[in-house]
Amino acid sequence: MATKWTLREKVLSIVDEQAHVIDAQIGTGPMTLTKLHSRLDRIFLCGAELESYVQYPGSDCRNGGLIRVKDGHQLVERLYSHHVSIIQGNHNDELRMVAQLLGLILDPC
Secondary structure, three states: OEEEEEEEEOOOOOOOOOOEEEEEEEOOEEEEEEEEOOOOOEEEEEEEEEEEEEOOOOOOOOOEEEEEEOOHHHHHHHOOOOOOEEEEOOOHHHHHHHHHHHOOEEEEO
16 A cells, blocks of 8 residues: 555664564545444544645655545544544545444544
8 A cells, every 4th residue: 555665763762672663655635534333333434535645754744645625624623633634545435335224323524
């Protein structure tokens, strides 16, 4: 899935000294952001676009993806936590069907 990757030494000070991180990039283009709620009764769904990668020297986020969404404020208000799954491509229809099949409440942004 990665188009480019590099193995690096640990980034965060809170992890073990022997830790490493895989710094990877996926292809740019349409993305789907999704998250299953911790109560397992609902699923978050948001169409997005991975535009490019930006570098932040001196930051823990040294290789961040620039992701555009229709409404950033709504995304922040509706997202269950700061962790989210990023799926390459537009998979809104498939995830809507999965939500219906499993009886999940759909939380689109």
